[in-house]
Amino acid sequence: xSERLDGRLAxxxxxxxxxxxxxxxxxxxxxxxxxxxxxxxxxxxxxGDAAEEEVAEAGDEAEGDVDTEIEEETGDRVSxxxxxxxxxxxxxxxxxxxxxCASACYNIFxxxxxxxxxxxxxxxxxxxxxxxxxxxxxxxxxxxTLRSGITFHNGVELTAQSLVDMFAIQQTGSQSQSxxxxxxxxxxxxxxxxxxxxxxxxxxxxxxxxxSRAQLGMVFEPGAAADPxxxxxxxxxxxxxxxxxxxxxxxxxxxxxxxxxxxxxNGTQLPYLDKISFRPIPDEGTRLDATLSGTTQxxxxxxxxxxxxxxxxxxGGAEITLFEFQGSNVGGGMFNVLVPPFDDVRVRKALVHLxxxxxxxxxxxxxxxxxPGSQWFSPDSPWYSEAAAAAxxxxxxxxxxxxxxxxxxxxxxxxxxxxxxKIEYELSCPPDPTLIAAMQVGFEVATSTELVxxxxxxxxxxxxxxxxxxxxxxxxxSHGAHCWxxxxxxxxxxTINPAFAPPTAEIAEAAGIPDVxxxxxxxxxxxxxxxxxxxxxTRTDNFEERKALxxxxxxxxxxxxxxxxxxxxxxxxxxxxxxxxxxSWELPSxxxxxxxxxxxxxxxxxxxx
Amino acid sequence: MSDPTLISPLADVGVPTAAAALDAxxxxxxxxxxxxxxxxxxxxxxxxxxxxxxxxxxxxxxSVFGGALPLQDPNLQTNNFDVNTGEFGTxxxxxxxxxxxxxxxxAIARDTxxxxxxxxxxxxxxxxxxxxFGVIIGGFIGSLVGYIRGRLETVAMAVIDVILAFxxxxxxxxxxxxxxxxxxxxxSFVIGVLSIPAYTRVARANSLAISNREFVLAAQAxxxxxxxxxxxxxxPNVLPTLLAYxxxxxxxxxxxxxxxxxxxxxxxxxxxTWGNMxxxxxxxxxxxxxxxxxxxxxxxxxxxxxxxVGDYFQxxxxxxxxxx
Numbered sequence: 001x002s003e004r005l006d007g008r009l010a011x012x013x014x015x016x017x018x019x020x021x022x023x024x025x026x027x028x029x030x031x032x033x034x035x036x037x038x039x040x041x042x043x044x045x046x047x048g049d050a051a052e053e054e055v056a057e058a059g060d061e062a063e064g065d066v067d068t069e070i071e072e073e074t075g076d077r078v079s080x081x082x083x084x085x086x087x088x089x090x091x092x093x094x095x096x097x098x099x100x101c102a103s104a105c106y107n108i109f110x111x112x113x114x115x116x117x118x119x120x121x122x123x124x125x126x127x128x129x130x131x132x133x134x135x136x137x138x139x140x141x142x143x144x145t146l147r148s149g150i151t152f153h154n155g156v157e158l159t160a161q162s163l164v165d166m167f168a169i170q171q172t173g174s175q176s177q178s179x180x181x182x183x184x185x186x187x188x189x190x191x192x193x194x195x196x197x198x199x200x201x202x203x204x205x206x207x208x209x210x211x212s213r214a215q216l217g218m219v220f221e222p223g224a225a226a227d228p229x230x231x232x233x234x235x236x237x238x239x240x241x242x243x244x245x246x247x248x249x250x251x252x253x254x255x256x257x258x259x260x261x262x263x264x265x266n267g268t269q270l271p272y273l274d275k276i277s278f279r280p281i282p283d284e285g286t287r288l289d290a291t292l293s294g295t296t297q298x299x300x301x302x303x304x305x306x307x308x309x310x311x312x313x314x315x316g317g318a319e320i321t322l323f324e325f326q327g328s329n330v331g332g333g334m335f336n337v338l339v340p341p342f343d344d345v346r347v348r349k350a351l352v353h354l355x356x357x358x359x360x361x362x363x364x365x366x367x368x369x370x371x372p373g374s375q376w377f378s379p380d381s382p383w384y385s386e387a388a389a390a391a392x393x394x395x396x397x398x399x400x401x402x403x404x405x406x407x408x409x410x411x412x413x414x415x416x417x418x419x420x421x422k423i424e425y426e427l428s429c430p431p432d433p434t435l436i437a438a439m440q441v442g443f444e445v446a447t448s449t450e451l452v453x454x455x456x457x458x459x460x461x462x463x464x465x466x467x468x469x470x471x472x473x474x475x476x477x478s479h480g481a482h483c484w485x486x487x488x489x490x491x492x493x494x495t496i497n498p499a500f501a502p503p504t505a506e507i508a509e510a511a512g513i514p515d516v517x518x519x520x521x522x523x524x525x526x527x528x529x530x531x532x533x534x535x536x537x538t539r540t541d542n543f544e545e546r547k548a549l550x551x552x553x554x555x556x557x558x559x560x561x562x563x564x565x566x567x568x569x570x571x572x573x574x575x576x577x578x579x580x581x582x583x584s585w586e587l588p589s590x591x592x593x594x595x596x597x598x599x600x601x602x603x604x605x606x607x608x609x
Numbered sequence: 610m611s612d613p614t615l616i617s618p619l620a621d622v623g624v625p626t627a628a629a630a631l632d633a634x635x636x637x638x639x640x641x642x643x644x645x646x647x648x649x650x651x652x653x654x655x656x657x658x659x660x661x662x663x664x665x666x667x668x669x670x671x672s673v674f675g676g677a678l679p680l681q682d683p684n685l686q687t688n689n690f691d692v693n694t695g696e697f698g699t700x701x702x703x704x705x706x707x708x709x710x711x712x713x714x715x716a717i718a719r720d721t722x723x724x725x726x727x728x729x730x731x732x733x734x735x736x737x738x739x740x741x742f743g744v745i746i747g748g749f750i751g752s753l754v755g756y757i758r759g760r761l762e763t764v765a766m767a768v769i770d771v772i773l774a775f776x777x778x779x780x781x782x783x784x785x786x787x788x789x790x791x792x793x794x795x796x797s798f799v800i801g802v803l804s805i806p807a808y809t810r811v812a813r814a815n816s817l818a819i820s821n822r823e824f825v826l827a828a829q830a831x832x833x834x835x836x837x838x839x840x841x842x843x844x845p846n847v848l849p850t851l852l853a854y855x856x857x858x859x860x861x862x863x864x865x866x867x868x869x870x871x872x873x874x875x876x877x878x879x880x881x882t883w884g885n886m887x888x889x890x891x892x893x894x895x896x897x898x899x900x901x902x903x904x905x906x907x908x909x910x911x912x913x914x915x916x917x918v919g920d921y922f923q924x925x926x927x928x929x930x931x932x933x
Binding site for chain 2: 284285288305308309312356359362363365395397431433434436437439440441443444445448449455456457458
């Protein structure tokens with residue numbers, strides 16, 4: 001990672017970032033591509049033809065995974081109506097700069113706040129609230145121009161100064177601080193009424209990606225935010241819906257913003273819906289049942305087994321549509337490569353050879369839904385590398401056992417045990433039934449070699465994160481093998497750079513980059529070539545160049561295996577058959593958007609058909 | 610209890626004791642203790658015996674016979690790689706009831722019946738150890754302070770009150786989460802130690818009442834030593850109540866262990882417990898509700914049975930005490 005992190009502040013920021021990643025790391029937040037629903041399909045669904053509803057996914061189910069194609073929807077769009085959306089969790093708060101925002105939160109935030117940039121179906125970034133943005137030659141300065149005539153819900157006009165004032169608040173926000181550090185953002189200046197200049201401390205060609213997420217990209221009214229508590233109770237943005245009320249743990253209601261700036265391709269005022277009620281329903285089964293019974297019209301899920309259950313209901317005649325999305329977020333785990341025996345690549349590679357991915361995915365409830373992971377990008381990602389996929393070690397019991405035997409019989413074995421003595425390590429996952437099932441699959445095969453003893457542990461999610469963070473011993477941690485999640489559908493630099501920068505001051509010093517330390521490198525894996533490739537990818541905006549660099553990183557990961565993968569995580573918005581427009585939303589330029597990655601709907605272009 | 614001298618030294622001077630009176634009753638079947646039970650209590654006792662038998666059978670199969678007895682390996686994933694054949698098994702996860710899998714299979718294709726029977730061992734041990742700790746240590750402390758009284762009683766009961774002031778489950782969670790490796794012995798020990806205060810209170814209350822009974826006063830009057838009175842008069846008469854309470858308390862402990870397992874804080878995986886079976890199966894409740902149902906049913910029936918049998922013995926104990 002290219003940002004300069006030094007001393008306690010850097011560690012604090014990193015720790016904060018770690019907590020921000022908490023939801024994504026272990027909480028089942030997933031990304032993916034979008035599921036299509038073309039005009040014909042929509043019409044068929046509205047007729048309630050359950051047999052035809054399968055087409056709505058437009059996925060190649062023969063291969064068993066979710067469909068991620070995005071197609072334009074050209075049916076008649078209808079203004080008006082209300083939706084009730086069941087979400088997996090309540091929001092911690094309504095402030096983008098301060099409150100952790102995972103998938104459930106994005107569904108609400110996106111109705112209230114517009115983002116400066118937005119991702120397209122090809123994973124690129126285009127202006128949303130900005131009209132344009134251009135970098136200088138070395139990507140250390142980005143000049144953006146806001147759309148004119150936009151007002152916040154409280155009537156205040158949006159100007160470049162609003163973004164400058166926002167930055168002052170973001171610099172103090174627990175969520176925004178870490179993103180400011182990660183993006184290299186140093187200054188925000190109003191260089192015109194609507195022109196804003198972002199100054200970076202280091203080049204970052206992926207900076208627009210940061211303007212597409214809540215922490216730096218969602219625009220809030222800085223005047224109202226001066227009183228954070230009042231703002232939390234009545235948030236103000238420029239989004240397609242205005243906040244109406246919030247009954248904690250029960251319901252958050254947003255209503256149509258009649259003055260919204262956006263229109264559809266036909267010039268119709270957006271949003272289409274009059275009102276959306278978001279209801280936190282933590283239990284997966286109850287959330288799905290609520291939609292099946294008509295209590296809600298949409299169920300949000302990040303769980304494969306819920307998708308499986310919803311598919312079963314649909315196939316049984318339930319009039320629902322599954323807007324599925326399989327992104328780059330991949331489950332699996334990491335080895336702490338600074339701790340024996342995982343400091344030896346033979347052990348790491350052996351255990352990857354001994355992990356039956358298909359069985360693990362089955363245990364996760366993802367058979368026919370999730371594809372086996374081999375790198376940080378799903379096969380649907382433009383960054384996906386066939387070479388890296390081919391290089392990833394496959395299940396091979398004999399090869400795995402041979403590597404373990406080699407290590408166990410090595411007089412110089414790193415764990416200090418006697419020759420022939422079993423390897424011992426801890427495999428830890430949060431106490432989620434899905435992960436508990438999956439961890440026992442690998443356990444069964446590895447222990448059948450009779451060369452390893454594994455201590456299976458389950459810590460609550462917060463403890464799990466802290467354990468991996470290992471702040472108490474210079475961010476090395478004492479963990480062995482840890483369940484974890486990697487990657488998302490943002491620009492690759494957002495997750496790759498912090499994950500492979502020097503994990504400790506000593507390693508950074510040895511690598512000649514003493515100011516670059518990332519406690520977010522949970523596996524403590526550092527390789528100079530990987531690091532340089534990651535940094536290099538933020539110095540160019542040439543897609544092919546960047547893709548080649550990320551391919552090199554994934555090839556090296558396949559060789560050194562500091563991580564293991566289970567499957568890419570499918571997510572879905574399960575809707576009543578009348579809900580339309582989730583996959584076909586467009587950017588102001590007319591480009592198709594990214595669909596609903598990570599089960600994050602864009603509700604401004606949703607209508608009830 | 611068949612020796613009347615254990616009930617009262619008054620027997621030595623020719624005064625008939627309650628136990629002697631009971632023994633003097635017309636001779637009855639040696640199974641009268643069972644046949645006299647109400648029908649519901651009988652059914653409960655049979656269920657408990659089945660659970661105990663299953664638990665012991667499973668343990669013997671695992672520890673003594675090396676899996677040779679007719680019970681499937683509770684941890685065998687029938688769809689996973691089989692090192693003996695070098696191939697993946699053909700078992701199915703979340704299978705329904707079949708000849709091969711009497712109660713179906715779980716999410717990773719393990720035999721649910723086998724896991725249920727092995728899970729009974731955990732419940733049995735935890736309940737047994739907890740009862741043993743409670744009856745032996747709690748019973749002794751309670752009987753002692755209830756009889757001796759004075760400063761010792763004040764201090765002991767103050768300590769007990771402090772421990773009881775903490776919500777038991779919260780205290781247990783805090784203690785258990787300290788340990789990284791959680792063996793059955795450790796879990797049983799921790800629950801056992803935390804059981805002591807409740808037993809102490811029950812024992813003390815009974816001890817206080819018994820200390821003022823005529824046969825104790827008589828024993829004191831004839832100069833019997835306090836230690837003898839404690840062990841010959843107080844404790845033997847506290848014991849029936851305590852054992853009856855132990856049955857009811859065991860039901861609570863089984864639920865507590867189930868809760869710990871459900872939260873992933875009981876014994877190490879992959880060892881099965883009813884609680885962790887429920888936890889692991891709840892994800893697939895829509896796909897196969899039976900996998901949640903079986904361990905829940907076992908837990909519920911065992912708790913109900915313990916309560917029924919415990920209540921029955923408490924009633925008998927109360928009758929016996931009133932006759933003293």
